Every structure is written in C-alpha cells, then in structure tokens.
Amino acid sequence: MTKADAVAAVLVLGVTLYAWSGLADYGAGLWDLVAGGREHGRRARALIDTAVTPIWEANHVWLVFLLITCWTGFGIAFASIMTTLFIPLSLAALGIVLRGASFALRKDAARAGWRHVAGWLFGAGSILAPFSLGAALGGVASGRVPVGNAAGHEVTSWVNPTSVAVGLLAVATGAYLSAIYLVAEAKRRGVPDLEPYFRTRATWAGAAGIVIGAAALVALWFDQRSMFDRVIGRSLPLVVAGVLALAASFVLARRGVVRGLRVAGALGVAALVWSWAVAQAPYLLPFSLTIADGAGAPATLRWLLVWAGVAALTVVPLLIVLYVIDQRGHLAEDPTVGRAAEKLSP
Amino acid sequence: MTEWMAAVEPAQLLPARSQMAFTLMFHIVLVPIGVALPAMMLIANFKGLRRGDPVALRLARRWSHAAALTFAVGAVSGTVLSFEMGLLWPGLTGTYGDVFGLPFAIEGIAFFIEAILIAIYIYGWRRLQPWTHFWLGLPIPFVALVGAFSIISANSWMNTPAGFTVGADGRPENVDPMAAIFNDALPYEFAHFVLAVYMAAGFTVASIYMVGWRRGRRDRYHRLGFLIPFTVAAIATPLQLVAGDTIARWLANNQPAKFAAMEVVTTSGPDQPEIILGRYDPATNTVSGGLRIPGLNSILTGGSRDTSVPGLDAFAAGDRPSNVNVVHWAFDTMVGVGTLLLFIVLWFAIAYWRRRDIPRSRLFGWLAASAGVLTYVAVEAGWIVTEVGRQPWIVYNVERTSDAVTRSDGVWVSFVGVTLLYTALGAGTVIVLRAMSRRWRRQDEADDAVPYGPRPSPDAVAQVER
Numbered sequence: 001m002t003k004a005d006a007v008a009a010v011l012v013l014g015v016t017l018y019a020w021s022g023l024a025d026y027g028a029g030l031w032d033l034v035a036g037g038r039e040h041g042r043r044a045r046a047l048i049d050t051a052v053t054p055i056w057e058a059n060h061v062w063l064v065f066l067l068i069t070c071w072t073g074f075g076i077a078f079a080s081i082m083t084t085l086f087i088p089l090s091l092a093a094l095g096i097v098l099r100g101a102s103f104a105l106r107k108d109a110a111r112a113g114w115r116h117v118a119g120w121l122f123g124a125g126s127i128l129a130p131f132s133l134g135a136a137l138g139g140v141a142s143g144r145v146p147v148g149n150a151a152g153h154e155v156t157s158w159v160n161p162t163s164v165a166v167g168l169l170a171v172a173t174g175a176y177l178s179a180i181y182l183v184a185e186a187k188r189r190g191v192p193d194l195e196p197y198f199r200t201r202a203t204w205a206g207a208a209g210i211v212i213g214a215a216a217l218v219a220l221w222f223d224q225r226s227m228f229d230r231v232i233g234r235s236l237p238l239v240v241a242g243v244l245a246l247a248a249s250f251v252l253a254r255r256g257v258v259r260g261l262r263v264a265g266a267l268g269v270a271a272l273v274w275s276w277a278v279a280q281a282p283y284l285l286p287f288s289l290t291i292a293d294g295a296g297a298p299a300t301l302r303w304l305l306v307w308a309g310v311a312a313l314t315v316v317p318l319l320i321v322l323y324v325i326d327q328r329g330h331l332a333e334d335p336t337v338g339r340a341a342e343k344l345s346p
Numbered sequence: 347m348t349e350w351m352a353a354v355e356p357a358q359l360l361p362a363r364s365q366m367a368f369t370l371m372f373h374i375v376l377v378p379i380g381v382a383l384p385a386m387m388l389i390a391n392f393k394g395l396r397r398g399d400p401v402a403l404r405l406a407r408r409w410s411h412a413a414a415l416t417f418a419v420g421a422v423s424g425t426v427l428s429f430e431m432g433l434l435w436p437g438l439t440g441t442y443g444d445v446f447g448l449p450f451a452i453e454g455i456a457f458f459i460e461a462i463l464i465a466i467y468i469y470g471w472r473r474l475q476p477w478t479h480f481w482l483g484l485p486i487p488f489v490a491l492v493g494a495f496s497i498i499s500a501n502s503w504m505n506t507p508a509g510f511t512v513g514a515d516g517r518p519e520n521v522d523p524m525a526a527i528f529n530d531a532l533p534y535e536f537a538h539f540v541l542a543v544y545m546a547a548g549f550t551v552a553s554i555y556m557v558g559w560r561r562g563r564r565d566r567y568h569r570l571g572f573l574i575p576f577t578v579a580a581i582a583t584p585l586q587l588v589a590g591d592t593i594a595r596w597l598a599n600n601q602p603a604k605f606a607a608m609e610v611v612t613t614s615g616p617d618q619p620e621i622i623l624g625r626y627d628p629a630t631n632t633v634s635g636g637l638r639i640p641g642l643n644s645i646l647t648g649g650s651r652d653t654s655v656p657g658l659d660a661f662a663a664g665d666r667p668s669n670v671n672v673v674h675w676a677f678d679t680m681v682g683v684g685t686l687l688l689f690i691v692l693w694f695a696i697a698y699w700r701r702r703d704i705p706r707s708r709l710f711g712w713l714a715a716s717a718g719v720l721t722y723v724a725v726e727a728g729w730i731v732t733e734v735g736r737q738p739w740i741v742y743n744v745e746r747t748s749d750a751v752t753r754s755d756g757v758w759v760s761f762v763g764v765t766l767l768y769t770a771l772g773a774g775t776v777i778v779l780r781a782m783s784r785r786w787r788r789q790d791e792a793d794d795a796v797p798y799g800p801r802p803s804p805d806a807v808a809q810v811e812r
Binding site for chain 2: 037053054055057058060061063064065066067068069071072073075076078079080081082083084086087089090092093094096097098100101102103104105108110114118148149154296297299300301303304307311312314315318319321322324326329330331332333334335336337338339
C-alpha cells in the first residue's frame with residue numbers, strides 16, 4: 001500500500017464517519033420537517049432538538065476534514081470535481097448554510113413565527129445538502145468528471161439517473177440512520193411513546209432505501225456498465241454484508257430491540273460506503289485519473305498521514321468523551337441563558 | 347497543464363473575486379468571536395469560581411451562549427469557504443494544493459477539537475462539576491490559536507510563497523510542506539492577526555455593556571461586562587501599534603508593490619511624503635489631492651528622509667495591484683482607526699490608574715460604545731489591504747488570480763445567491779442576538795424585583811417571556 005493509497009483510505013474512512021454522524025443529522029432535519037403541525041409535531045421535534053444540539057457541529061467537521069484532505073492530497077481530482085460539479089456542490093453548500101444556521105438561530109428566536117420559518121429552512125437544507133452531495137458522488141462514480149477546470153458537462157454530470165438515485169439514496173440513508181438513533185434516544189430519555197413513532201419512520205426510510213438502492217444499481221447498469229460490474233464483482237461481499245447488517249437493524253427496530261440497533265445500522269452503512277470505494281479503486285476519477293497519478297507530493301502525503309494519526313489520537317478520544325457525557329445526560333441547554341426549551345414529557 | 351491556463355481576464359474572475367471577498371468579509375466578522383471570546387468567557391468563569399462572584403459567572407454563562415450561536419454560524423460560513431477553495435479557485439488548489447494545503451489539515455483538526463470542547467463547555471454548565479467544567483474549557487483559546495495560526499500560515503504563504511520550485515510543466519516540484527508552513531510572512535501576519543481578533547472581540551463585547559452603562563444601567567454587571575473585555579483589548583492595542591509598524595516596514599522590502607499601493611508611492615526614490623487619502627490615477631501614475639506630510643513616509647520606513655522607498659513605477663502596469671485606491675484608502679482607514687483606539691485606551695488607562703473607575707466623560711462613553719464597530723471597520727480594512735494589495739497575484743509572483751479562477755458557468759448566479767443568503771443570515775444572527783439580550787434584561791429585572799428570593803426556575807423565566 002503506497003502513501004497515496006493510505007491517504008485515499010483515510011478519505012474513505014472520513015466519508016464513513018461523516019455518513020454515520022453528519023448524514024444522520026441531515027436525516028433528523030428531514031424528520032423535523034415532516035413532523036406535522038406545531039402542536040402535533042412538538043414532542044418529536046423536541047427530541048430531535050435535544051439529541052442533535054450538543055453534537056451536530058462536531059459531526060459536521062468531518063465534511064470540512066474531507067474537503068481539506070482531498071485538496072491537499074489529491075489537488076487535481078479536487079479541482080476537477082469542484083468545477084465540473086459546480087452546481088450540485090454549490091447547492092450542497094447552500095443546504096449546509098440553511099440547515100446549520102437556521103438550526104442554531106431557531107432556538108433563540110423570540111417569535112414563534114420566526115422559529116417556524118427557521119424550522120422549515122432547517123428541514124429544507126437537511127434534504128438539499130445530502131441530495132446534492134450524493135448526486136455529486138454519483139457523478140464521480142459514473143465517470144462523468146474528466147480531469148480539468150470545468151472540463152465535464154456542468155448539468156448532465158449530476159442530472160442523470162445514477163446521480164439522482166445516489167442523491168436520493170443519501171437522503172434515505174440519513175433518514176434511516178437518524179430514525180434508528182432516535183428510537184434509542186427516545187428509550188434512553190424516557191419517552192417510550194416516541195419509540196414506535198420513530199420505529200415507523202425507520203420502516204418507511206428503510207423501505208425507501210431498498211427501492212432507491214435497487215434503482216441506483218439498475219441506473220448504473222444502463223449508465224456505466226464497467227462500474228456496475230465492479231460493484232457486483234469485487235465489491236459483492238461488502239454489498240451483501242451491508243444489506244445483511246441493514247436488514248438486521250431493520251428487524252431489531254421492528255421488534256423494538258435497542259441493544260445493537262445503532263451498531264448494526266452503522267455497520268451496514270459503512271459496508272455500503274466501502275463497497276463504493278472498493279469498486280472505484282484505484283481510480284479517483286473513473287476511469288481517467290488513478291490514485292497514483294492524482295496524488296500530491298510525497299512529503300505532503302507523509303505529513304497528511306502523520307496528521308491523520310494525530311487526529312486519531314486527539315479527535316477520536318475527545319469525540320468519545322463528548323458522546324459519552326452526552327449519552328449520560330450531562331449535556332443540555334443552559335436553562336438560565338437559553339430560551340425555555342420545549343418539554344419532552346407529555 | 348494547459349487546461350488551467352486562462353485568457354487574460356476570464357469572465358468568471360469578477361464574480362468569483364466578489365463572491366470570495368464577500369464570504370470572507372462575512373466570515374471574518376465571526377472569527378474574533380470564535381477565537382478571542384472564549385478567553386474572556388474563561389476569565390469571567392475563573393473570576394466567578396475563584397471569588398464566588400455570581401455576576402462574573404452570569405457573564406460567563408451568557409457569553410458562552412452568545413459564542414455558541416456565532417460559533418455555529420461561523421462553522422457553516424467557514425465550510426462555505428472550504429467549498430469555494432475548489433469551486434472558485436481550482437487553479438490554486440489543483441496546482442498548489444499539496445504545497446499549502448497542510449496548514450488547512452492542521453486547522454481541520456484544531457477546529458474539530460475546538461468544536462468538541464465548545465460543545466462540552468456550552469452544554470455542560472448545568473450538570474458538570476464547576477471546576478471540571480472550567481478545566482475542560484481552558485484549552486479552547488489555545489486550540490483556537492492553533493486554528494488561526496494554520497489559516498494565517500496558508501494566507502501568508504500566498505504572500506510569500508515558499509517550499510517548492512516550479513517545474514518545466516508549470517507544476518510545483520521539490521515540495522517541502524514545512525518550509526511552506528513557516529514562510530517569511532507568517533510571524534508578522536500571525537502577530538498582527540491575533541492582536542486584531544483580541545481587540546475586535548474585546549472592544550465589541552465591551553461596547554455592548556458601555557451602551558447599557560450609558561443608558562443608566564450602572565450596576566456591577568455592566569461594569570464587569572465592560573471592564574473584562576475592555577482590559578483585554580486595551581492590552582492588545584499598543585502592541586498592535588508596534589506590530590503594525592514592523593509589518594509595514596517589512597512589507598516595503600518584501601512585498602514592495604503592495605507597500606507602494608498602501609502608501610501610494612508613485613515614483614521610487616528618497617524623501618517620500620506620507621500621503622493621507624487622495625486619489626490615485628493609474629493612467630498617469632499620479633496622486634491628486636490628499637494631505638501630504640513631506641518626508642514622513644521615508645522616515646517611517648527607514649528612519650531618515652534619505653531612505654529610498656519603492657514606488658509603483660518599478661512595476662509593469664500589469665503587475666501593479668489592480669485597485670490602488672482601494673488598498674490605499676483601506677490602509678489609511680485601518681491606521682486611522684487604530685490610532686483612535688489607542689487614544690481611547692490611553693484615556694481609559696489614565697482614568698483607571700487615577701480613580702480606579704471608568705472615565706465619567708460623556709465623550710469617552712460615546713467613543714467606547716463605538717469602539718466595537720470601529721475595530722471591525724479596521725479588521726475589514728486590513729483584510730482588504732492584504733488581499734487586494736496582493737493582486738493581480740493569487741500566489742505572489744507565481745500564479746495570477748486570473749489563471750486560478752474556475753471556468754464553470756454560473757458564478758454570477760452563485761454570487762447573487764450567496765449575497766442574498768448571507769444578508770438574511772447576518773440579519774437573522776443580529777436579530778437573534780438582540781432577542782437574547784432583551785430576554786436576559788427582562789430576566790435581570792425579574793430578579794431585581796425579588797432581591798432575596800430564589801433564582802427563578804426556567805418555567806418562571808418562560809412565564810416572564812410570554
């Protein structure tokens with residue numbers, strides 16, 4: 001394994017971690033959006049808010065980490081992707097600003113009307129961002145990004161069946177993960193009636209994910225046969241493992257079992273991310289730029305790997321501390337300075 | 347890589363530069379709050395715990411709540427900037443990404459750690475042990491400085507590129523990322539920037555409490571809310587004067603074109619006047635109007651009127667900063683504001699030394715209440731000086747901005763979209779911060795009504811709100 005391969009593996013690991021955390025936060029935004037009227041959706045929204053508030057910014061940083069690592073390690077690929085896919089990636093940035101800012105502003109807005117608008121923007125951004133990121137990924141995976149400054153077609157590179165299917169798959173995956181996380185949150189925070197609520201939503205999202213996933217494969221078959229062959233060829237074990245793990249989490253969620261539920265869901269998503277990575281290797285841009293050809297200077301790659309090690313030694317333990325003290329219920333809005341939060345208990 | 351090469355001025359250049367300038371100038375408003383406010387919040391927290399001072403603790407809690415909001419907005423506007431590095435400047439990241447990208451990787455980790463620690467600090471007030479909570483928060487200002495160091499390192503590399511040679515194919519060779527990180531301009535830019543963010547955050551927070559103080563809310567809460575941040579900013583201000591002067595002299599030797607634009611030096615030579623304001627005409631390379639102080643520019647640069655100063659005539663027209671007037675006026679604004687702030691600080695220092703109190707003069711109150719806005723004007727002006735002054739280069743003397751810009755269509759659309767979005771976002775942030783402050787004032791008034799009663803429960807606070 002060369003240094004460039006190792007940096008590529010770090011990138012895929014970053015995508016995995018972002019899918020587990022950031023993508024699920026987008027899903028929470030979707031459930032917030034469709035929770036219904038102000039009274040009807042109040043408690044579901046309160047649970048989403050309490051669960052997401054202390055951790056979403058840390059979760060979000062994985063995306064920044066991915067962008068930076070990509071341009072430092074694989075500048076040519078980064079520049080080619082960002083310019084050909086200028087439109088969906090600008091839309092992704094738009095979605096990120098909408099959801100992040102309106103989520104932060106919503107809490108302290110004085111008027112209910114403004115909180116309502118902010119909530120709506122939070123939900124809309126939470127759908128736009130993962131869809132756009134997924135569509136961009138679909139454009140890369142289906143070989144629509146050539147090397148160069150906006151060298152590919154700026155519209156068809158992401159408005160095509162594969163890209164649209166992958167975009168929807170990203171939305172559905174986030175929705176599914178967040179629904180099963182919220183089932184566990186509802187249990188832990190002692191609001192048992194919200195457990196079946198999010199279990200139902202997990203079922204919907206899971207069913208949608210299966211349909212969309214199958215559609216994505218069909219689209220890829222018509223679109224880019226060589227990539228399709230790689231997915232169901234060398235990536236097959238990972239695809240099967242992913243589907244099995246997701247099926248297991250689905251069954252656990254249906255039966256109302258919380259133990260192992262989140263782990264199974266996360267493993268399933270990870271296996272699907274890695275099945276994409278394995279199918280696409282050794283290409284950064286299928287089938288025109290390989291990892292070796294697109295890699296930056298060896299000295300830089302070495303330092304990037306050192307920094308990935310530093311991140312593993314500093315960020316990961318701190319993240320664990322954050323998640324643990326959050327899960328023990330030590331983190332919450334400060335009631336002496338925050339607006340009185342919505343009550344969770346009925 | 348001929349596909350990166352562009353014609354003289356691609357159509358995307360103007361909207362791309364406008365969008366980058368606009369998003370950076372927006373983000374830079376939030377940076378001082380993210381980097382320097384945590385330090386003040388921890389000073390108040392420490393004071394509160396050490397002396398058992400509930401007023402200081404209340405300030406720390408409220409500042410951390412305000413910091414949480416601005417930190418969240420800064421996190422998203424910072425993400426937009428990292429998207430733009432590729433969306434708008436593929437020639438920079440695509441060609442030199444592996445030379446100057448490493449500091450961003452360091453920043454990524456620093457920001458990550460900061461985000462985690464801030465989340466623990468902000469949401470840990472209620473349940474964590476008070477001192478545990480303080481110690482978990484203590485690394486935040488230092489981690490924030492690591493982040494600022496990295497971003498400034500990348501920016502100073504664009505001013506004094508180092509750590510590579512340009513190969514025959516136009517791509518960098520012999521890349522040495524450490525030499526790129528520790529480039530020549532870094533110590534100057536970093537010192538200048540750190541002092542600037544502490545001044546901006548300090549004066550801004552202090553000015554908010556000064557407004558309340560001037561409206562007659564002369565309690566300990568407002569006094570302390572003014573004194574802690576104002577003292578921090580007051581310490582940074584004289585140091586900034588020294589730093590700024592050192593950098594200007596360094597620039598005269600290391601980025602002479604930028605220096606010539608800042609001081610509108612038209613013709614190289616000794617005995618240069620210091621020109622305040624005035625209008626530069628690029629066609630004739632002359633300055634009309636403005637206040638001229640004979641010989642002062644040479645004296646400031648080298649200590650005597652005989653010091654020769656490089657002028658714009660030393661550079662081909664295509665290599666001069668594209669908008670000399672903007673650079674010069676921004677520079678004069680920054681220096682003017684800095685001088686005024688030093689005056690305010692000296693006034694405060696003398697009054698505090700003699701009477702241990704905030705100066706009573708109405709003029710001081712008015713100046714101190716404006717200091718926050720003024721410092722931000724200086725920060726933005728300084729950013730304009732360094733960025734516009736570097737043009738037409740994106741990497742000084744190595745790569746032109748016009749060669750780095752994206753060839754994507756739709757940059758005008760994204761620029762208009764970003765302008766509308768950020769205007770709404772800025773307005774929303776200000777409205778919510780004001781709503782927060784009004785809510786806290788009502789809370790304090792409710793507290794004052796029952797001086798010996800218990801603190802109101804959150805429910806009671808909610809009652810007051812309705």
